[in-house]
Amino acid sequence: GENVEQHPSTLSVQEGDSAVIKCTYSDSASNYFPWYKQELGKGPQLIIDIRSNVGEKKDQRIAVTLNKTAKHFSLHITETQPEDSAVYFCAASRGANNLFFGTGTRLTVIP
Amino acid sequence: EAGVTQSPTHLIKTRGQQVTLRCSPISGHTSVYWYQQALGLGLQFLLWYDEGEERNRGNFPPRFSGRQFPNYSSELNVNALELEDSALYLCASSSGRDTQYFGPGTRLTVL
Numbered sequence: 001g002e003n004v005e006q007h008p009s010t011l012s013v014q015e016g017d018s019a020v021i022k023c024t025y026s027d028s029a030s031n032y033f034p035w036y037k038q039e040l041g042k043g044p045q046l047i048i049d050i051r052s053n054v055g056e057k058k059d060q061r062i063a064v065t066l067n068k069t070a071k072h073f074s075l076h077i078t079e080t081q082p083e084d085s086a087v088y089f090c091a092a093s094r095g096a097n098n099l100f101f102g103t104g105t106r107l108t109v110i111p
Numbered sequence: 112e113a114g115v116t117q118s119p120t121h122l123i124k125t126r127g128q129q130v131t132l133r134c135s136p137i138s139g140h141t142s143v144y145w146y147q148q149a150l151g152l153g154l155q156f157l158l159w160y161d162e163g164e165e166r167n168r169g170n171f172p173p174r175f176s177g178r179q180f181p182n183y184s185s186e187l188n189v190n191a192l193e194l195e196d197s198a199l200y201l202c203a204s205s206s207g208r209d210t211q212y213f214g215p216g217t218r219l220t221v222l
Contacts, residue, residue: 101146103153
């Protein structure tokens with residue numbers, strides 16, 4: 001089955017700086033890679049996703065890059081704000097199937 | 112548009128008891144997924160239902176079961192509760208086009 005590894009497990013940045021979270025996956029057939037943000041006491045919220053036919057996708061301050069050859073993908077958050085503080089999860093799946101999640105990154109943005 | 116809803120919000124049970132958790136998907140979504148998130152851990156896939164049928168099952172014992180109703184809502188049943196079943200149980204729905212949207216979860220505590 002798929003195995004998704006995520007690093008780092010914790011990340012602290014100063015407000016305004018950039019944050020980068022990296023994930024690797026094992027199943028070369030995986031073709032869908034979403035990122036979720038989970039705030040305390042809430043369910044995960046989709047923030048951005050990318051499919052395997054695209055190398056990069058950007059949505060305002062958030063971007064995701066995918067390297068299919070190396071089987072890794074990354075989340076980039078620019079101009080971080082205190083409200084970006086949360087746990088971020090990467091995931092991988094083969095299309096409309098169950099997601100395999102990374103172990104999460106706790107991001108703290110220091111005002 | 113209403114999001115995924117789950118009930119109850121919190122639940123306290125004792126070892127050996129049985130519990131039923133409920134999920135209503137986003138209108139128009141036919142797939143429902145269940146995930147377990149134990150404290151401090153990532154999300155582990157439990158079950159996937161689509162069009163009333165169980166499509167896939169994660170690495171959990173048979174005492175975890177569920178079903179999907181004709182209106183696409185779903186139940187997760189856990190029999191013979193154990194202490195390690197204490198977790199946040201998350202339901203997600205999709206329209207079969209990859210993107211899964213999560214509900215707020217049900218926090219189950221087993222004493």
